[in-house]
Each structure stands twice: as C-alpha cells, then as structure tokens.
Amino acid sequence: MPETKQTIKEVLPKQGLLYQEDMPTVVLCKPKILPLKSVTLEKLERMQREAQETVKQQEQQQQQHGEKDFFSDYS
Amino acid sequence: MDSKDDEIVSAPLEENDQRPPESEIQTADVPQAPAPINIPAVPKPKPKKAPELPIFERRNWLIHLHYVRKEFDVCKSIIKDQLAESGGMCEYAVYTQALVLRQEGRIQESLELFQTCTLLNPQSADNLKQVARSLFLLARHKAAIELYNEATKLSERDWEIAHNQGVCYMYLREYKMAKDCLSQALSFKRHEISYVMLGKIHLMEGNIEAAIEIYKQAVEYSPENPDMLTTLGLLYMQVGQYQRAFENLGNAMTYDPSHVKAIMSAGSMMQTHGDFDVALNKYRIAAVATPESPPLWNNIGMAFFGKKKYVAAISCLKRANYLAPFDWKILYNLGLVHLTMQQYASAFHFLSAAINLRPKMAQLFSLLAVALTHLEDTENARKAYEQAVSLEQKDPSMSLNFAIFLHNNGDKSAALKQYKEFETRYKIQRASNPNAGDQEMQEAAQKLGTILQVGENLVWNEGGQKAVSPPGNQDSDRPTTTSSVNVPPPSTPVGREPIATPIIPPYDPYDDDKGPSRMGDTPLPPPRGLTTMKTEFEFRSQNSDLDGLPAPPEGPPSYDDAMSSGHGKEEEAEEDFVHPPPT
C-alpha cells in the first residue's frame, strides 16, 4: 500500500467516432408533442359527449318503455 | 415483318423529316436538343393530300419526336391512334409505349408490351434485351439472364448485354460470373457504369485492392466524375492511404464543391488531423444539402468537441441522436462529451443505451466504467473495465484506465498487473505507429508508474518522434508534429472501425460497422439482424460470461488477428512486436 495515496484521473479519448460517409437508413416517425386543448374545444367536446349520453339514455328509456308497452299490449 | 425496312421505305412518302431507324432510338434517351420549332405544326397537312397508305409505321417519326421530348401524354395518344389503325401490329408504337410505361414506373405492363414486340418481331435483339431488362427491373434475375443469352445469339459483342448480365449475376450473388461478364462488357466498350459495378462486386467480396484498381481505371477513363472520385477516395481511406484519399476527394470537390459525400469524407479526414475550422466550413455546405443526416451532425458535433465547444457539441450530437436513435456511434460520442464535461449521469445513460444496441464494443464499456467510477459504483465499474479489456486486446488506454481505477481503489497488485498489460499494448501500438498515444496518457502512465514503482524504461522516455518507423506504413501525409493535436492512429479504436464501404448502401443501416463482410447483404437484407438480437439476448442473460468470448469478429481481418494472440503475456507480445504490420 502506498502511504500517500494519490488519485490519478482517467484518460479520456480526445476524439470520438466519426463518420466518413452517410448511409441512407430507414426513418422513424418522430416523437409527438401533444397539443393542449383550448377551452372552447374542451367545452365543445364535453357538450358533444353529454349529448351523446343523453341520447343513449333516452333511447334506452324508449326501448324499455317500448318493451313495456309491448308487453302491456299483449299480456 | 421487319419494321426497319418498312419504315425506311415509308417515311419519305409522307414527310421529308426522316425518322431515325430503330437502332438510333436506343440512344434517344439522351436529353434531346431542342427540335426545330415548326415541327409541332407539321403533322396534319401533307399526308391528307398524299394517297392514304395503309402503312402502320407512318407516324413513327412523330411518336419518336414526342418521346424524346418526354411529352409522354401526347406520345401515348398518338400511339393509341396508330395502334388502333394497325390493329396492334405496329411494333414501333408498342415499343415506345412500353418505354413510356417504364418511365412511369409501370414495369409489369411495360414488360407485357415488350413481350408483344418480340412476338411481332422475333429477330430483333433490341426487343429481347428490353424484355430481359424489364425482368431485371422486376427482380427476376434468372429469367433475365436467360433472355440475355438468347439475345447474344442475335447481337454479338454487345456491351449492353454483357453488362446487364453481369449486374444480374451480381444480384444473384454469383460474383465470379458477374465479374467475367462485366470485364467482357468493358472489353466491348468502356463505360463508367460497368466500372462502377465491377468495383462494387470486388467490394462485396471484400477485395478492396482490386476495387481500387478498377476505380482507378474508371477515374482515368472519366476523370471528372465526382461520384467515382469520392468512392476512390473512400477506398484509399479504408486502406490507410490518406494522401491519395485526400487527393481524390479534393478533386471531387473541385468538380462539385457541394458534393455531400466528398465533403463528409474529406471533412472527417480534416477533423482527424485537427483542422476543425476547415472541416466545419465544409460541413456547413453539406448541412444545407442534407439537413437531416445523422452522420453529418455527428461529425459537426465532434468538430465542436475538438474545438472544446462542448455545449454546441452536445446540441449537434443530440440532434443526430434524435434523427437516428439506433446509432451507437452517436451515443458513444454523447457519452464521451458528457464525461468530458463531468456530467456522469447523462454519460452513463447514453453509454448504457449504446451498449444495449451493441453489446460487444469495448470502447463503450471502457467509457461506461469511467462513468460508473464517478457515480461511485465501484463494483460495476470494475466489471465494465473487465469487459472492456477482454473485448479489446489492443488499445492501451483501456488497460491504463483500468490500472488507474484499481490503484485508486487500493488494489495494488491488480493495478500492477493491469499496468503491465498496458505497457505491452502500448509497445505494440507504438510499433505500428510511432506517434500513437497522447501526452496526457503518457503523463498519467508515468505518474502511475512512479507510484507503483515500475515503469523503468518505457518507450516514450526516448521521445516519440524517434521511434523506428515500421515498414509498410503509408501515413506519409500525417503531420510530423502532433504534440498538440492528437492524431488517432488507424489502430486506435477510432480508426480501427473499417470505413463503411460506399457502394450499394446495404439496407440494414445498423450493421454499418461490420465492414466489408456486410457487402454480401445486398439485394436481400440478411437475417443478420436476427443474430444481433440473439447476442443482445445472450448478453442480458449471461452478462458476466463475456470474458470467455473471442475477440470481436468485426474488425478488419489481418492486423487484429495477428495481434489477438498476443494478449496477456509480455513475452509473446515482444515477439509480436517484430511482426511486420500487414499492408
């Protein structure tokens, strides 16, 4: 064991790897930053969704009613 | 029925504008000089007065005219008329229609029409050749060769046939046949493209010397073709004849100052010699032409690195990495720059990504070890060093760093052993290249040597410049004063990468460092990707067993092979020292 423990720094390469020429390669699609939604758009989408749900509910109700009517008529 | 005869008879009847016979049509593709201005007005008037002759060929001249002017729409409508009139029997019209279709990229339809032509006129070698060519364009190479054989019977000593046959054989990977055909073609007629193809085949076989010979002839034949000059330059680089390489690249740039390929390779040479500003200026021109080229941005980044502008370097390299995330060289460089900037976590990230992509690169492990050391993960750093020195048996700096690492961690005996290893490697390297090793490395080595109480009589004490210049080394163009700038010798990991061969860019870009061997990969991308994936898998599962693996196979054969036996034992290495480096 050396009594005076000197730390020496590693030697890093002074030059990296270079390319001598360009090879055409396949290309990837790039990452996508997602656009934020404007208030108007969010409201529009919300309204649309709500409307769709209401329609669905109404249709269901109608169906149920229809079925009931159907049964009440023929039973 | 022979169309040529008919035509010559019929043409004078209608127009004094002589239709060239079919043999001339072959060359008609050359962009035509502007035709006489009054021509478009001609078609209607005269034939009306002359007795209407039911000759199918009477509008051939007009078809030809529009064809050579690339007025394909007009051309097609006339052909349609003429074919309707002749009941599809007009050979020339069918022929031209086929040519037009081919130019529009509709090869299959074009092939069918050429086949019709051969039925109409089985004696014409041209028709056969066109059918064969269509088959070739549709990648049906065997069928094409057969048809060319047929055609030879009709037309002997035909450059075109021989050349195309050669190319077909090349695609079928029958290189010997291909070479024969192409040489034959060249004996019939000297033509750039035959030279190019022949050179390409030599490269596919890994025979760089022969390829150089061919390209030399080609450049003699047409000295102003920047593409061929560049290729020749790249080949010279590959065999280490930098002076000649530079001459050719310089010539290429004289004829075309914005030739991107030439700029890239010349720039990389300048950069290797420390001319960063000149290289950057050149790259600037190239960056306009190819703004999305990852290798270009990589080189630009490393030029900034050479100028110690690290931030710019990182931003260029990161752009390169963004454009080509699979490229391990860029990741290596990013790791290196971050290490230099002492950003070890980032460096670790880039290097480990690179290792994921390429599990057997000693340089990567060596840098990774440095990053790990500074992240205070001693255990893994040691493992990484072990990987590095076992994967790469030539580079002295890795052993030196390992020794330093061991010393810093208080493992004196292991440090001493590694230091010995370093000395061995260093001597071998100096033997082939007296300028190898930079100042910093020498200082560090001396310092460590003193502490370890070894390092008696090392080569560098005599002064690097005086070392014996080894035979067969042609680095005559290398500047003699290299003390300030570190010129990496061709044997350092940097230069050791065989220069990717320029021709027929093989499809799989990620194998680009496999050297000449991959040239066989054209036309079909080989299942090589599969094997690399496998090794990646192996790497994961048995991480530590890599020590037992042989040296990486992908180096250029000769020198590495000669050296690889000489690792470990000093005596053996001394013997290797005597070995003349192969040419």
Next chain:
Amino acid sequence: MDPLFLAYSYYRRKKYEQCTEICTQLLEKNPYDQASWTLKTRALTGQVYVDEVDVDEEGIAEMVMDDNTIAQVSRPGTSLKQPGTGRGAPSQGVRPMSQSGRPLSGFVRPSTQGGRPGTMEKAIMTPRTAHTARPVTSASGRYVRLGTASMLSTPDGPFINLARLNFTKYAARPNLAKALFEYIFHHENDVRNALELAALATEACQFKDWWWKVQLAKCYYRLGMYRDAEKQLKSSLKQQDHVDTYLYLCKVYCRLDQPLTAIEVFKQGLEKFQGETTLMTGIARIYEGMNDMDNAVKFYKDVLYYDSMYVEAIACIATNHFYTDQPEVALKFYRRLLQMGVYNAELFNNLGLCCFYAQQYDMTLTCFERALSLAEEVTLSEVWYNIGHVALGIGDMTLAYQAFRLTLANNNDHAEAYNNLGVLELRKGHVEMARAFFQAALGLAPHMYEPHYNWAALADQLGDLQSSYNAAKRAVDAFPNHVDSKELLKQLKHHFSLL
C-alpha cells in the same frame, strides 16, 4: 327572496339550469313576464354558448367547392392552403406534420383540427385518420350536433316556437331582440331565422347599431356568404371599434384564404387596442398556419409580455422550442403551465418528453405515469407512442416494441406506430413483417413521408424497383425536401430511362 332576483343570481353564477327552472315557474304564473322571459332565453343560450370567434368548422363541400378562390395555385407565403416558405421552421424530418402539411401545433382549437387539405382526395381521406371526422358540409357538422344537444335538454318541446314568432314585432324591441337573436343563433342553431331577425332589427334601428351588423355578419359567415359578412363587419367597425369585430373580420379573411390581409386587419386592430392579446394571438396563429415559425413565436412572445398566463402562447412556444433542439427551454414553459394549474394527460406527456430529451431522467418516468393515469383512449395511445420513443432512447428495443404495440391497442389507426414497428421488425431482420407494417402505415396516413420512404427503400433492396419507384414518388410528394427520397427516386429514374 324574490324568485326573479334569485334567478338572476343563479344566472350570474352560471347555474343556468336552476335559473331556467325558476324562470319557467315564473312564466307559468305569468306568461307575459318579459323579464323572466328574457332571462330564461339568456340562460338557455348560456348553456350551449361557445365563443363564436373560436368555432370554425369547414366541411368538405365548402373546402373543395370553394368559389371564392381566385387562383388555383397561389404564390408561396400568401395562402394558408399551400403552407409554404417555412421560415425558421424545423423541417418535416424533425417536426411531424399534419395532413394538410402544416406542422403540428402546440395547441388545438376547433378550427385547427382538420387543417385544410389541398385536394378532394385528401379531404375525403381525412376522416380515416383524424379522429374527429370532417363533416360533409358545415351544415352537417358540429353546429348541428350542438343544436341537437340543446334540443335534448328540453324534451317537452322548444321553449320558443320560432315558426309562430312575429319577428317584426320583436325586432322593434331591442331589449328583447338581442337576447332572442342569441337564443336562435346559439341554442336553436337556426341561422336562417336568426338572419331574418337580425336583418329586421338592424333596419328597425336605422342601421345605427353596430352590434346587429356583427350579428348579421355572423349569420352570413355561417351561410358561407363571406363577402357579405365582410361588408357588414367593415361597416360595423366604422361605427364602433371593437375587438370582437376585428376577430370576426379576420376569420372571414382566413376563410377567404387571404392570410396577409387578415394580418393587416389584426395590426389595425392592435393600433386601436394596444396590447390586446387575442389580436396578437390571431396573428401568431396565422403565421403558424403558414409555417412561418419565426414570426409566430415572435407574436406569441408579445402575447406573453402582456399576459404571462396565456396558455396557448406558452404551449406553442414550448412546442417550437422542443422541435428546435431546445427541450430544456420547452420544459421550462411546460412547467409554468403546470404551475398555472393545467393538469391533463397532454401536458404530462409533453413534460415527460421534454424531461427525457433534456436529460432529466428521474422525472421522465413519473411524468409518463401521470400522463397514462390521466389519459383517455386516443390520448393514451399517443402517450404510449411517446413512451416507445423514450424506450428507443435508452436502447431498450423490447420495451419500445411493446409500447408501440400498446399504442395500436388503444388506437388501431396509429400510423406512426405502424411505421416505427416496421423499422423495429426490419432491425430484427423480419422483412415481410416490416413490409406489412409499412404498408399499414402508408395506407393510414398518406401524408407522412416516412412509411413511403421506408417502403421504397425496402422494395429497392429487394429488387422490386417498380413499387420502390412509386413509393419514392409518394414520399417526395409528401416531403419535397427529403434528400434520401429524392436520391432514391433519381437512381430509379436513371434505371428506368437507361436503355
């Protein structure tokens, strides 16, 4: 408490339903109560009100059968249809493009969703890829859906029976007419009747009320009579300078594809209303649409000078920084949005991407985790897609492959994911798989150059020069400056013309 007062209070607190309820009760007691009638009208309008300046939907018919165009091919930089010069804009190889060849914006508004495709084919192809399908005409699009939405909320018939309304009577009473107009326009979505009312009303006040002129213009705009809209707006501006009027006028010019005129008008507006952020944003949007990022960012920065909380400006600037090699700066902007309280999957996704490319690895994972937990289906697929990129960045091909697969699981039409999977398959040497993926991608998104080029390069290697040629041609169409595609095409042309 007086019920009417309570109703007003509800209205002011935007509790429109309660407000309507009270008004209905009041009206049952006294059907001639004008105050509650007006209030109910306004409350019902308020339920479905969206800012008309922002709403803009162009149907296929309006787009392709546009009779307002003068020239088929416009000079570069003067039209929104041929987004052009790309000053200061990163190329398509760096920043993804939308179908219309415009860079993806950092912010979506109803009008930016589709973009304006150049040809009929593109217009018709659009619905296959865009998730909000383009309606055939705007008369069948969202406007109508909004109308039906409002109908749904009143199942026992409409509040006001338009057919029995005497417009002349109401037009003469400005206090009722304005509320009624808005009700007809927004709630009933009956542009024709709204127009009739507005025409009568503006006559009734002897063309002296600027407000009615603006409303007339709104109706004309909806009906596609842009020149009439322009006239009304200009005349209104003569009487009264108003920010909204400027905004409407510019909207008209944009629809007429005169972006430069629109910018002029915005600038006039800015002279009158200094520091008005909506006007500046308008300019910035137009520049962004023309792919002139230098100017767009300049104006967005101006916006931030006056209003440092303007989400759209921050988002657009951030996006631009991200795609111009400054993810660190982008990160700062997105962080600011987070501090401001924006909290959604998109933002966390962007934060994650910026963190990763700015080498803040510790944050990356947390951001994406948050994004995944907040996202709904379509957004979820995008988040996975970006996670795939992060996996590529750390060299973990398996994770990347899985992430792209998950992208497809959430959105089967994700062309980018197909393309990237193709590239990954090719790396493994699975040529046939790769081909299939590229083909899927190019079928789904013909506007992207990547799958075309990859397909072309692959076919070229396999010797199938015919397909290669066609694909390379499509790639060049999609991205005219792509060097590799052009090079490939040149080689192939050489092959074909060689005799």
